[in-house]
Amino acid sequence: MPLVKYNDPVLYQKTEPVDMGDDNAKARVDLAAALIIEMLKHKGLGLSANQMGVPQSVFALRRNKPITVFNPYVLRASKEDESFWEGCLTFPGLYMMLKRPVWIEVQYQNVSGGTVNEKLEGMDARVFMHEMHHMKGEIFFHKKPSWLKLRRALDKCPKGEEYAPFIREYWVKTMGFDF
Numbered sequence: 001m002p003l004v005k006y007n008d009p010v011l012y013q014k015t016e017p018v019d020m021g022d023d024n025a026k027a028r029v030d031l032a033a034a035l036i037i038e039m040l041k042h043k044g045l046g047l048s049a050n051q052m053g054v055p056q057s058v059f060a061l062r063r064n065k066p067i068t069v070f071n072p073y074v075l076r077a078s079k080e081d082e083s084f085w086e087g088c089l090t091f092p093g094l095y096m097m098l099k100r101p102v103w104i105e106v107q108y109q110n111v112s113g114g115t116v117n118e119k120l121e122g123m124d125a126r127v128f129m130h131e132m133h134h135m136k137g138e139i140f141f142h143k144k145p146s147w148l149k150l151r152r153a154l155d156k157c158p159k160g161e162e163y164a165p166f167i168r169e170y171w172v173k174t175m176g177f178d179f
């Protein structure tokens, strides 16, 4: 399963909860494996199922050992933010400095249906929050930066001019104003 293109509508709709029943176990294992393989192939830190055209609430994370996260929730987030560079496999080459919480507390299910509670910090928290945007049908530049910041990032990006009209249209649609 390759990655879908940045303008595929599947990226801009909310994902559906994954069926964690035994009947769906094989499909979950297959999807988890496909996500991990594709994430590692592109050297990503995370990859959501809708980036591969599957509108379900699941994503892969690259930690010491790659994992998959099903039906995730963020239970608590720190009030304190920190800024760092962030990219997205759907927009290769585009990097933006974005604010994210310093820590988050999350709950999700692993591939076999067990419930996991975790406190994440730093880059682990950042990647998790990035993937949560994908679950909502949003993209990492949604709302966060100013147009000027986004414009500067696009100027530095080799494919920036290809994305620019699309991203501009996305901002107008999601934020309701032109600039």
Ligand SMILES: [Zn+2]
Pocket (backbone or CB within 6 Å): 087, 088, 089, 090, 130, 134, 140
């Ligand atoms: Zn992404």
